[in-house]
Amino acid sequence: MHQSIYHHNKEFVLESGEIIPSFHLQYTTYGKLNATKSNVVWVFHALTANSEAADWWPGLIGRGKIFNPEKHFIICVNVPGSCYGSISPLDINAKTNQPYYHEFPIFTLRDIVKTFQHLRQYLQIEKIWIGIGGSLGGMQLLEWAISEPEIFENIIPIGTNAKQSPWGIALNASQRMSIEADATWKEKSDKAGLEGLKVARSIALLSYRDYNAYNTTQQGITEDSRNYSIDKQIYRAETYQKYQGEKLAKRFNAFSYYNLSRTMDSHDVGRGRDSTETALSIIKAKTLVIGIFSDILFPPEEQMFIANNITNAEIHIINSLFGHDGFLLEFDTIEKIIGNFLNKKNLKNE
Ligand SMILES: CC(=O)SCCNC(=O)CCNC(=O)[C@H](O)C(C)(C)COP(=O)(O)OP(=O)(O)OC[C@H]1O[C@@H](n2cnc3c(N)ncnc32)[C@H](O)[C@@H]1OP(=O)(O)O
Numbered sequence: 001m002h003q004s005i006y007h008h009n010k011e012f013v014l015e016s017g018e019i020i021p022s023f024h025l026q027y028t029t030y031g032k033l034n035a036t037k038s039n040v041v042w043v044f045h046a047l048t049a050n051s052e053a054a055d056w057w058p059g060l061i062g063r064g065k066i067f068n069p070e071k072h073f074i075i076c077v078n079v080p081g082s083c084y085g086s087i088s089p090l091d092i093n094a095k096t097n098q099p100y101y102h103e104f105p106i107f108t109l110r111d112i113v114k115t116f117q118h119l120r121q122y123l124q125i126e127k128i129w130i131g132i133g134g135s136l137g138g139m140q141l142l143e144w145a146i147s148e149p150e151i152f153e154n155i156i157p158i159g160t161n162a163k164q165s166p167w168g169i170a171l172n173a174s175q176r177m178s179i180e181a182d183a184t185w186k187e188k189s190d191k192a193g194l195e196g197l198k199v200a201r202s203i204a205l206l207s208y209r210d211y212n213a214y215n216t217t218q219q220g221i222t223e224d225s226r227n228y229s230i231d232k233q234i235y236r237a238e239t240y241q242k243y244q245g246e247k248l249a250k251r252f253n254a255f256s257y258y259n260l261s262r263t264m265d266s267h268d269v270g271r272g273r274d275s276t277e278t279a280l281s282i283i284k285a286k287t288l289v290i291g292i293f294s295d296i297l298f299p300p301e302e303q304m305f306i307a308n309n310i311t312n313a314e315i316h317i318i319n320s321l322f323g324h325d326g327f328l329l330e331f332d333t334i335e336k337i338i339g340n341f342l343n344k345k346n347l348k349n350e
């Protein structure tokens with residue numbers, strides 16, 4: 001594993017028209033580029049992950065796995081706006097000499113892809129054998145496969161969409177409202193909005209799981225409250241929500257979260273390209289779309305829409321108890337589907 005930072009010390013114009021003096025990207029690589037540079041696997045991470053893809057996708061990336069550093073050159077880049085090493089709201093704004101905080105510009109998916117294209121050129125990568133990503137990662141992948149259709153040989157978008165849905169926007173807007181309602185949110189401090197962030201994660205989690213998941217894992221009351229009277233009992237589903245909020249607040253910040261949710265809401269591969277369908281039809285890569293039946297955030301209909309509009313795309317919808325988060329947990333099933341796809345297409349995986 002190798003971690004690096006790419007510094008782009010030139011002005012960068014965002015889709016909004018805002019100009020930033022420079023940007024930097026934290027990226028992690030596993031394995032080596034082969035002589036023909038034909039073994040690149042570009043992994044795109046989701047909302048709160050980082051560039052260390054083998055850590056959060058251990059069932060897919062690693063020695064003996066389908067994406068194997070002994071054979072492949074695997075790269076994952078932390079998205080601009082996130083808090084794991086790339087340009088972020090906590091960085092110093094050269095114009096004010098203060099952290100950006102609330103002034104951090106929104107990177108659209110198209111802006112993110114443009115920063116990745118600079119990194120690709122810097123690394124002298126001409127072709128990407130496989131691009132793969134779930135959720136926000138899939139959004140990056142689709143946007144890139146449309147803006148540079150010659151670059152990707154194969155793409156595997158998972159649990160994602162081509163345009164953020166009103167449902168997704170409503171969920172993100174509610175999460176932003178919870179951050180805005182935090183009395184500390186207006187403060188210029190790294191810790192501003194952390195209580196609101198906890199609530200935001202709790203709201204988000206409801207869309208990452210579903211009714212059955214909670215029924216299966218969060219029945220009943222906590223051990224501690226077993227002898228309490230009925231009005232004082234504490235429900236496991238409640239402590240779960242609270243715990244998940246606390247857990248995120250320990251490793252993330254409200255500024256990155258707020259901004260990345262705006263990034264997601266701006267997602268529309270059809271913007272300025274006639275229509276979403278037309279945009280998807282530009283993709284030339286062999287495409288495997290994977291969805292999850294229990295995903296209520298990016299439901300199977302959205303996966304079918306993607307597959308129906310990309311020439312010869314293959315689609316699989318899998319079962320998972322974990323809803324949307326199934327893309328981070330159903331390794332065995334996903335690995336098998338990818339393996340079959342590669343075999344069927346006679347794609348060498350050497
Ligand atoms: C630096 C970094 O860490 S970034 C990279 C890591 N993060 C990422 O990659 C982001 C993507 N990953 C994720 O979103 C998550 O890790 C997932 C979806 C893969 C898995 O989610 P998890 O939270 O581990 O799973 P799950 O929903 O089953 O919850 C289990 C946790 O809740 C706790 N829990 C379960 N039920 C309850 C309850 N009733 N009350 C309180 N806590 C509970 C468990 O003890 C466990 O705690 P732990 O995480 O400290 O071990």
Ligand SMILES: N[C@@H](CCO)C(=O)O
Pocket residue numbers: 046047048049134135136208325328
């Ligand atoms: N659990 C994922 C959900 C977003 O797809 C994350 O935290 O990044």
